[in-house]
Amino acid sequence: MDGKTVTAAKNGCEGCNQEAFDEIGNIIDLYKDKEGSLIQVLHRAQGIYGYLPLELQSYIADGLGLSLSEVSGVVTFYPFFKTKPQGKHTISICMGTACYVRGGKKLVETIRDLLGIEVGETTEDGMFTFVVERCIGACGLAPAVMVDDTVYRQVDEEMLKAIIEKYRKGEVSA
Amino acid sequence: MAEITINGLKATVPDDATILEAAKTVGIHIPTLCNMADVSSFGSCRICVVEVEGAKTLQVSCLTKVRDGMVVKTNTGKVRKARRVLYELLLSDHDQECLTCSRSGSCELQALGETLGVSETRFKGEHDSPPEDVSVAITRDMGKCILCRRCVAACNEIQNTGVLNAQNRGFDTVIAPAMEGKLGDASCVFCGQCTVVCPTGALRETDATKKVWEMLDSGKRTVVQVAPAIRVAIGEEFGMEPGSQVTGKLAAALKALGFDDVFDTNFAADLTIIEEGTEFLGRVKAALTGGEATLPMVTSCSPGWIKFIEHHYPDRLKHISTCKSPHMMMGALVKSFYAEKIGVKPEDMRVVSVMPCTAKKFEINRHEMMNNGVPNVDAVLTTRELGRMIREAGIDFCALPDAEFENPLGMSTGAADIFGVTGGVMEAALRTVFELVTGKELPFDKLHVTPIVGFEQVKEAAITIEDTLPAYAFLKGVTVKVAVTSGTAGATMLMDQLEKGESPYHFIEVMGCPGGCIMGGGQPRSKDPDVKQKRLKGLYTEDEGKVLRKSHENPYITKLYEEYLGEPNGHKAHELLHTHYTPRGMENRLADKEMVRKEVSPA
Numbered sequence: 001m002d003g004k005t006v007t008a009a010k011n012g013c014e015g016c017n018q019e020a021f022d023e024i025g026n027i028i029d030l031y032k033d034k035e036g037s038l039i040q041v042l043h044r045a046q047g048i049y050g051y052l053p054l055e056l057q058s059y060i061a062d063g064l065g066l067s068l069s070e071v072s073g074v075v076t077f078y079p080f081f082k083t084k085p086q087g088k089h090t091i092s093i094c095m096g097t098a099c100y101v102r103g104g105k106k107l108v109e110t111i112r113d114l115l116g117i118e119v120g121e122t123t124e125d126g127m128f129t130f131v132v133e134r135c136i137g138a139c140g141l142a143p144a145v146m147v148d149d150t151v152y153r154q155v156d157e158e159m160l161k162a163i164i165e166k167y168r169k170g171e172v173s174a
Numbered sequence: 175m176a177e178i179t180i181n182g183l184k185a186t187v188p189d190d191a192t193i194l195e196a197a198k199t200v201g202i203h204i205p206t207l208c209n210m211a212d213v214s215s216f217g218s219c220r221i222c223v224v225e226v227e228g229a230k231t232l233q234v235s236c237l238t239k240v241r242d243g244m245v246v247k248t249n250t251g252k253v254r255k256a257r258r259v260l261y262e263l264l265l266s267d268h269d270q271e272c273l274t275c276s277r278s279g280s281c282e283l284q285a286l287g288e289t290l291g292v293s294e295t296r297f298k299g300e301h302d303s304p305p306e307d308v309s310v311a312i313t314r315d316m317g318k319c320i321l322c323r324r325c326v327a328a329c330n331e332i333q334n335t336g337v338l339n340a341q342n343r344g345f346d347t348v349i350a351p352a353m354e355g356k357l358g359d360a361s362c363v364f365c366g367q368c369t370v371v372c373p374t375g376a377l378r379e380t381d382a383t384k385k386v387w388e389m390l391d392s393g394k395r396t397v398v399q400v401a402p403a404i405r406v407a408i409g410e411e412f413g414m415e416p417g418s419q420v421t422g423k424l425a426a427a428l429k430a431l432g433f434d435d436v437f438d439t440n441f442a443a444d445l446t447i448i449e450e451g452t453e454f455l456g457r458v459k460a461a462l463t464g465g466e467a468t469l470p471m472v473t474s475c476s477p478g479w480i481k482f483i484e485h486h487y488p489d490r491l492k493h494i495s496t497c498k499s500p501h502m503m504m505g506a507l508v509k510s511f512y513a514e515k516i517g518v519k520p521e522d523m524r525v526v527s528v529m530p531c532t533a534k535k536f537e538i539n540r541h542e543m544m545n546n547g548v549p550n551v552d553a554v555l556t557t558r559e560l561g562r563m564i565r566e567a568g569i570d571f572c573a574l575p576d577a578e579f580e581n582p583l584g585m586s587t588g589a590a591d592i593f594g595v596t597g598g599v600m601e602a603a604l605r606t607v608f609e610l611v612t613g614k615e616l617p618f619d620k621l622h623v624t625p626i627v628g629f630e631q632v633k634e635a636a637i638t639i640e641d642t643l644p645a646y647a648f649l650k651g652v653t654v655k656v657a658v659t660s661g662t663a664g665a666t667m668l669m670d671q672l673e674k675g676e677s678p679y680h681f682i683e684v685m686g687c688p689g690g691c692i693m694g695g696g697q698p699r700s701k702d703p704d705v706k707q708k709r710l711k712g713l714y715t716e717d718e719g720k721v722l723r724k725s726h727e728n729p730y731i732t733k734l735y736e737e738y739l740g741e742p743n744g745h746k747a748h749e750l751l752h753t754h755y756t757p758r759g760m761e762n763r764l765a766d767k768e769m770v771r772k773e774v775s776p777a
Binding site for chain 2: 054057058062066067068069070071072073075076077078083
């Protein structure tokens with residue numbers, strides 16, 4: 001709404017990473033006079049902060065002169081935006097038609113058993129977030145699994161276990 | 175201008191008109207649901223589809239602009255069938271609990287089904303709506319929501335409060351505060367404008383009728399009071415024209431319902447003028463004679479406005495008059511002055527306020543609104559809820575003979591009547607303050623301060639005081655500048671001006687709802703496009719019909735000070751009639767979590 005509420009937002013977020021907030025504040029300053037920049041700001045803010053908690057949404061809303069409900073309306077509309085902390089690595093199982101019929105569904109269960117989390121959740125140690133995708137465009141490699149930006153082809157249960165182990169041991173960096 | 179043909183009729187309309195608007199000019203009614211005046215069209219419901227020659231698909235008439243030579247058909251088999259299917263799809267996600275819904279009979283969705291001749295519901299949608307969000311003032315029930323977004327327009331475009339917006343997507347979409355929070359936790363000011371525009375029962379006042387029936391049945395002394403704006407609106411609940419003056423019937427209906435004492439909030443409005451006028455003169459005197467005082471002073475009658483400033487401008491609360499709102503003053507007086515008079519303990523009394531307002535339901539629960547541990551007011555009914563109770567009691571409202579409010583807390587001057595309309599509190603204050611200062615009557619025709627009468631968003635007036643009585647010599651030659659606004663969007667303009675240090679005013683009146691209390695969130699939902707004007711006229715006529723039209727002329731007010739209160743702004747008055755406020759910040763960030771006391775049970 002105005003300058004003072006931005007401060008209120010800052011003060012209201014105990015335990016938030018102040019450095020990240022300041023960095024995001026600079027981005028807001030860049031965009032605040034351009035109409036329709038909310039998505040860009042959210043995108044970059046998530047890049048810095050990792051996810052978009054309500055306190056951060058509120059900070060962005062105040063900075064851009066938007067209402068919090070409008071900002072959260074956009075955040076909750078796009079699956080890309082996350083409102084909970086994400087794991088160090090994101091494991092995406094492709095559930096497009098080709099991957100599905102060639103065992104993608106089975107891989108989903110393997111992850112469930114292995115990591116003890118449901119789709120969309122993050123492991124307690126903050127290591128892995130588990131998501132499913134609707135076709136990543138790698139049907140020739142089915143069933144395909146993506147970890148962060150790396151695609152693994154024709155994955156079966158044993159391979160999946162090995163892949164996870166590799167990331168857990170830190171043999172592959174994020 | 176464009177000429178178009180609708181159902182064979184020629185319509186000539188401006189180029190930027192929509193098909194829907196063009197059809198109206200030739201008397202053709204196209205059914206609508208999400209469409210709403212004075213806000214940008216969203217076109218969510220699609221019910222207003224029509225056939226346009228040359229177009230491949232049906233067109234939404236509320237969004238499609240006319241083109242010269244356009245040929246439109248609004249009533250073909252294809253159109254009728256499409257509308258019915260669209261309606262069925264709307265219903266597929268609706269809980270369809272019509273028989274037990276408070277909107278049954280006044281529901282626009284229900285009426286539309288009848289208009290469209292829908293006789294079946296073939297589609298079963300997803301029915302996993304989140305549980306009802308019941309705040310002290312407003313209930314949000316997503317099972318009944320059809321996502322038309324009228325409330326979103328009211329909350330964002332009209333009121334600029336931005337509390338309600340669509341959250342999530344697809345089947346999971348709900349209209350809610352950020353991240354599906356609760357209204358009570360958000361910066362909702364409980365103005366209730368969303369409840370007025372909601373076509374279904376999805377947004378409504380949180381019911382108090384049950385609680386009030388229990389009070390009436392309990393045998394405890396139950397006192398009722400009614401706000402000024404009720405008397406020109408409650409008639410609409412019984413099929414009368416907006417603005418019908420039914421003060422006498424209203425008093426009679428309240429007696430018939432079984433209230434022990436039927437008082438008038440108007441009396442307390444007169445009292446407010448004395449208290450607020452005195453406070454204003456005190457502040458001006460201090461400011462002009464080198465003392466410390468915060469100006470402009472801003473009115474405090476509207477609890478929606480109060481909550482708005484607490485959220486958005488928490489550093490500016492010192493501008494707000496310390497006066498409680500009139501019905502809270504009345505409650506405080508009933509449980510002190512009147513309780514003593516009739517020898518009943520305050521804790522054994524119940525005070526019910528009939529208000530045009532949903533925010534008043536929040537206000538009575540504020541911890542500031544108690545004296546000696548007893549709440550000033552125990553329940554608030556909206557105009558609509560009172561209508562329901564009168565019907566439930568089997569009272570034939572239209573046939574009631576006129577009755578009067580009871581004294582000593584029932585008589586009021588014309589100044590009190592206009593408290594219910596934007597500009598009215600200021601005019602009432604000026605009538606008294608000017609006369610107090612100069613000894614002369616306020617120099618306006620029929621006492622109406624014309625620059626601040628009407629529905630402009632921000633109105634202002636300046637009155638130069640030439641001669642004063644000796645006690646007010648400090649005001650000699652001073653031009654008093656006042657501003658009036660209604661609706662929180664207008665309030666934002668005046669407050670931003672204040673923040674920038676550019677506010678030229680001494681006194682500002684703010685009412686939280688656009689048009690003032692006559693258009694409050696608890697008023698009957700009207701389809702009459704002139705409803706505002708008609709209710710305004712009703713109140714001004716009520717005012718002009720009275721012999722006494724200035725608050726300080728009310729003999730019962732004079733007596734109240736002599737017998738009980740002492741001096742205006744004196745010790746007793748401060749204890750009972752004044753209050754303080756809570757800085758909340760956005761989403762209650764600054765507020766004490768325990769700021770709202772627990773609901774007091776009627777027991």
